[in-house]
Amino acid sequence: MTEEQETGAPGSIKVGVLGAGGRMGAEVCRAVEAAADMKLVATVDQDDSLSDATGAEVLVDFTTPDVVLENLRWCIDQGIHAVVGTSGFTEQRLEQVRGWLTDRPDVGVVIAPNFGLGAVLMMQFAARAARYFESVEIIEQHHPRKLDAPSGTAMHTARLIAAARAEAGLGPVPDATKDEFAGARGADVDGVRVHAVRATGLVAHQEVLFGATGETLTIRHDSYDRVSFMPGVLLAVRAVGDRPGLTLGLDALLD
Numbered sequence: 720m721t722e723e724q725e726t727g728a729p730g731s732i733k734v735g736v737l738g739a740g741g742r743m744g745a746e747v748c749r750a751v752e753a754a755a756d757m758k759l760v761a762t763v764d765q766d767d768s769l770s771d772a773t774g775a776e777v778l779v780d781f782t783t784p785d786v787v788l789e790n791l792r793w794c795i796d797q798g799i800h801a802v803v804g805t806s807g808f809t810e811q812r813l814e815q816v817r818g819w820l821t822d823r824p825d826v827g828v829v830i831a832p833n834f835g836l837g838a839v840l841m842m843q844f845a846a847r848a849a850r851y852f853e854s855v856e857i858i859e860q861h862h863p864r865k866l867d868a869p870s871g872t873a874m875h876t877a878r879l880i881a882a883a884r885a886e887a888g889l890g891p892v893p894d895a896t897k898d899e900f901a902g903a904r905g906a907d908v909d910g911v912r913v914h915a916v917r918a919t920g921l922v923a924h925q926e927v928l929f930g931a932t933g934e935t936l937t938i939r940h941d942s943y944d945r946v947s948f949m950p951g952v953l954l955a956v957r958a959v960g961d962r963p964g965l966t967l968g969l970d971a972l973l974d
């Protein structure tokens with residue numbers, strides 16, 4: 720092996736992947752290996768030690784909601800930048816991460832509920848539309864091996880819509896039912912109903928359905944293949960070293 724193959728091209732970013740054997744992790748490994756300005760230096764899965772990743776400058780985490788915080792804490796303590804796609808980030812968890820970052824102001828963390836560029840736009844469009852429609856519901860659809868419901872994307876979208884409605888002075892969504900079978904109206908996320916569908920054949924899809932008198936607006940995004948997330952992941956890997964602190968979502972990186 721030449722020195723360049725060993726260490727990457729001069730100036731290349733040394734990247735490690737946590738959850739490397741998973742559906743997303745494996746795709747990220749392929750994308751990093753194909754990127755001329757990156758070098759894959761560590762792949763970590765459930766039975767491996769995080770210390771295998773100490774040579775990385777940026778760690779990408781696609782693991783599970785129950786282990787991601789521990790991983791992130793370790794990255795921050797080690798001074799390694801982190802790009803996180805794993806779902807399950809409540810406001811309370813984000814606050815915890817901000818707290819850890821105050822002790823390491825040199826470290827950058829990007830947490831994105833969805834790295835699909837189309838999905839980022841779908842969320843932006845939904846936030847923009849929210850003030851004009853009294854009714855809104857979210858229908859997310861995913862592959863059946865997804866552990867969590869609703870999806871992180873749906874939770875984030877609901878929060879954006881709730882914030883936009885509050886800013887516009889809209890009251891609660893008026894579409895409550897009086898008599899309903901348990902679960903029929905989905906989960907209430909910040910006052911927005913979210914319906915989670917799981918079926919073989921799906922990858923990751925979301926519709927935001929808005930309604931006003933005499934009209935509806937549907938904003939829909941579909942990821943048919945996990946390669947759809949890779950341009951966003953690579954964008955975040957390239958940017959995170961220059962963005963100390965917490966960056967939530969890809970929006971700021973796309974401006």
Ligand SMILES: NC(=O)C1=CN([C@@H]2O[C@H](COP(=O)(O)OP(=O)(O)OC[C@H]3O[C@@H](n4cnc5c(N)ncnc54)[C@H](OP(=O)(O)O)[C@@H]3O)[C@@H](O)[C@H]2O)C=CC1
Binds near residue numbers: 739742743744803834
């Ligand atoms: N932000 C985004 O754009 C996207 C986010 N996601 C999110 O990413 C996460 C992963 O999704 P997906 O790839 O489909 O899930 P998978 O279950 O396929 O992958 C998770 C991987 O993490 C591994 N793992 C578990 N514990 C640890 C640990 N402590 N350290 C290192 N690795 C560990 C698992 O190993 P094992 O199988 O042995 O348990 C598995 O290989 C989910 O939260 C999902 O919602 C998914 C797609 C896009």
Ligand SMILES: O=C(O)C1=N[C@H](C(=O)O)C[C@H](O)C1
Binds near residue numbers: 806833871872873923
């Ligand atoms: O588990 C998945 O597959 C996905 N998870 C993320 C989420 O929870 O929103 C992103 C995308 O929807 C795919």
